[in-house]
Amino acid sequence: MELLERRIRADGEVLPGGILKVDGFLNHQMDPQLLMELGREFHRLFAGEGVNKILTIEASGIGPACFAGLVFGCPVLFAKKNRTRNLSGEFWTSTVFSFTHHVENTILVSKKYLGPGDRVLIVDDFLANGAALDGLITLCEEAGASVAGAGICIEKAFQPGGERIRARGVRVESLARIRSMSDCGEIEFC
Amino acid sequence: MELLERRIRADGEVLPGGILKVDGFLNHQMDPQLLMELGREFHRLFAGEGVNKILTIEASGIGPACFAGLVFGCPVLFAKKNRTRNLSGEFWTSTVFSFTHHVENTILVSKKYLGPGDRVLIVDDFLANGAALDGLITLCEEAGASVAGAGICIEKAFQPGGERIRARGVRVESLARIRSMSDCGEIEFC
Numbered sequence: 619m620e621l622l623e624r625r626i627r628a629d630g631e632v633l634p635g636g637i638l639k640v641d642g643f644l645n646h647q648m649d650p651q652l653l654m655e656l657g658r659e660f661h662r663l664f665a666g667e668g669v670n671k672i673l674t675i676e677a678s679g680i681g682p683a684c685f686a687g688l689v690f691g692c693p694v695l696f697a698k699k700n701r702t703r704n705l706s707g708e709f710w711t712s713t714v715f716s717f718t719h720h721v722e723n724t725i726l727v728s729k730k731y732l733g734p735g736d737r738v739l740i741v742d743d744f745l746a747n748g749a750a751l752d753g754l755i756t757l758c759e760e761a762g763a764s765v766a767g768a769g770i771c772i773e774k775a776f777q778p779g780g781e782r783i784r785a786r787g788v789r790v791e792s793l794a795r796i797r798s799m800s801d802c803g804e805i806e807f808c
Numbered sequence: 809m810e811l812l813e814r815r816i817r818a819d820g821e822v823l824p825g826g827i828l829k830v831d832g833f834l835n836h837q838m839d840p841q842l843l844m845e846l847g848r849e850f851h852r853l854f855a856g857e858g859v860n861k862i863l864t865i866e867a868s869g870i871g872p873a874c875f876a877g878l879v880f881g882c883p884v885l886f887a888k889k890n891r892t893r894n895l896s897g898e899f900w901t902s903t904v905f906s907f908t909h910h911v912e913n914t915i916l917v918s919k920k921y922l923g924p925g926d927r928v929l930i931v932d933d934f935l936a937n938g939a940a941l942d943g944l945i946t947l948c949e950e951a952g953a954s955v956a957g958a959g960i961c962i963e964k965a966f967q968p969g970g971e972r973i974r975a976r977g978v979r980v981e982s983l984a985r986i987r988s989m990s991d992c993g994e995i996e997f998c
Binding site (some may be wrong): 641642646649650652677685716731 | 831
């Protein structure tokens, strides 16, 4: 998506170690007008899929998911991260390893809000190793909900998550796919 | 706000101990159409205040803040919660005690995105003890930003936060103010 790629080039910051900081417009400070356009693009891509629920994970997925939900006209559910394993039976749970914080989180959603009747579009800000997305797909499987696909703002195509999850049979649409980032800050899109 | 009060009566759940669960439409599963109306109401209340930034705190403040930002046409910044105290000098920080999780969090925002030029509307889903709101106001003071006020979705007026923060000189506008909740689930609004 041209609009997002331009914004990444203009305001993204490449740090050593394959890190892309987009905290000025996507995942710390957010630009609602941009996110609304991303929501419209997700809707264009997944229209006709019968989506009745947007699922994301706290915290930085919530912004993009909210605007997608506004365009789709459906509820937005966010999975919560929790370090405790002792949860009552009222949640669907899954386990996600965070490569950013080097900690394993239990993620959970209430059984009240995800079930066999749901056709889910998963939305997240980033796809890199795919751990969060794997966890969200597993939550849907646990719940018996069907996954229409995943709408990702930025995919680091040089990391293994996207390929693995597509091989799992899930449709993944990423609005900006980064092929490579050089140490001098240049970004090449797919 | 009539629309929100009706929704709380219809879908909110009162639990013993003064707990109100609104996780079906506000802070786990979110209704984007409702949140958009709340955003419009915050704009009506704070129009003419020169707001150029919405500030909230992860995770459940992000939804309401995003829609407010869309209506105001300004960026939305969310403070992150962090248990570590060892942070580099690039953040404004403050401390917030969570009554829900009985843990003290450091909250932080990047110095890049909050400074003396900013006129801030703080948005959050709940105001009860006011710990999160106190922390966000302190962040703004640290940054030299001016606070136009706080836009709250639901205030538990029977808890001390709202009174204390108004006494601090901050304008607080709550779209639904709960005077009392009975053990049999009845909700009385102010």
